[in-house]
């Protein structure tokens with residue numbers, strides 16, 4: 286729906302030129318400007334009538350696809366979409382609107398969106414016709430400032446090249462050697478968290494006149510999770526300890542917190558980018574644009590310095606590190622600037638997502654105390670105590686804890702950290718034989734698909750880690766949570782644009798969760814949040830509790 290401002294300007298210029306050609310020279314500039322503006326206004330009016338009314342209501346080939354009822358005349362379902370968390374209205378639509386794999390809905394200015402909902406439709410968009418569907422240029426512009434044009438934002442041949450050359454760094458044979466690092470940093474994080482909780486508990490553990498049990502304090506877990514995942518991606522991804530665990534004021538940590546904090550101006554810029562080109566939005570004189578530029582410069586500089594360090598080591602033949610950057614650097618496939626873009630991508634894509642998963646895991650364990658106890662029993666009886674400073678864990682030990690993996694998978698299904706993602710048809714194409722015109726927005730919504738009853742069964746809406754455990758010897762369905770298709774679990778997407786860091790993230794998440802649950806007992810601070818409907822969620826690229834997740838954490842003895 287981006288405004289064709291170049292065409293409008295060209296047509297207005299040409300029209301104004303010819304219309305005013307015979308005017309006396311003293312009036313000519315005034316009439317030229319008036320004609321130019323009038324030309325723009327007429328075209329804009331025509332464009333709005335065509336795009337907002339005529340196309341979506343009378344001409345679009347998408348008319349006739351199942352859609353939610355109660356559209357507003359000009360803004361479709363925008364009110365409900367903007368009020369609720371990303372993907373939440375679609376969670377209801379996917380289960381209540383009868384469909385053959387596609388649902389159409391309209392957003393702001395009736396812009397049409399298509400949501401693939403069946404395994405066949407998702408398979409076409411994500412795998413067989415993957416390169417027919419690209420990330421919209423407006424979205425790429427916005428994100429490229431913080432992520433660089435790394436793997437996440439590259440398209441077509443450039444994407445294929447980058448993916449091929451980065452895949453070895455994320456292969457299991459490589460990631461399995463990183464488990465020891467994940468465990469070491471998880472243990473370090475839990476030690477610092479333990480000290481803080483015991484210190485707060487010693488100050489007088491009182492919450493709204495309620496006396497807390499011994500060794501218990503109130504803490505916000507999202508912040509701890511972000512600091513630990515930032516240090517993990519630092520060491521295991523880039524070979525640098527950012528020290529965010531020990532220093533909450535660490536500049537990189539603060540930079541990401543500022544970028545990701547809910548912000549009115551950021552929301553305005555997002556909405557403007559629906560109609561204006563990305564570069565124009567980035568130049569608007571708003572404070573938020575300055576903050577983003579400043580943050581992006583700092584992140585870019587940090588990444589550049591890291592690459593310089595590694596290159597020096599490589600030149601001196603001293604590069605034997607296991608981190609992802611070292612493997613990518615040794616491949617020799619990337620220029621320095623391209624590596625900077627990749628690092629910026631790994632930093633952002635690789636820490637907030639796992640921190641979101643950790644936050645939702647703790648929330649779910651607060652709501653399901655039986656799951657928390659059962660998980661702790663498994664962890665304490667199979668993994669070395671955190672007090673053993675030199676104890677290491679291997680991929681074998683972590684990957685063979687059935688309940689730990691079941692809980693991790695169920696959290697990732699139930700609260701996917703990236704709730705939705707957007708594609709745009711780059712050519713006229715089809716999904717499930719239905720024509721999809723070039724430019725159509727296709728919205729892939731893990732938040733909705735992961736809870737689709739037609740794919741998961743009637744209990745799709747229930748948090749139940751047991752669905753990931755075998756029901757009998759040799760039960761192959763356990764690996765996919767007993768869903769009817771692999772496409773039912775969309776948390777990391779599928780196909781050539783699926784999350785390249787999936788194996789890394791799952792291992793990191795399992796290590797962190799095991800260390801936290803082995804050491805602490807968690808209870809929700811605000812009892813109202815025991816009802817999920819009362820949990821206010823901040824949507825966006827990743828999904829988190831809007832006001833943080835505040836819990837009562839008790840340091841437990843004996844492990």
Ligand code: HEM
Nearest residue numbers: 436437634635638639702703706776777782784785786790
């Ligand atoms: C629980 C944690 C994570 C989740 C839920 C997650 C989810 C996703 C999703 C949904 C995508 C596809 C986005 C799109 O195409 O619109 C993606 C892509 C990507 N992720 Fe992750 N991610 C996680 C962790 C990580 C980690 C730890 C790394 C790096 C170390 C990483 C690196 C990437 C990269 C580079 C891409 C782009 C892949 C491509 O386009 O070829 N992610 N991730």
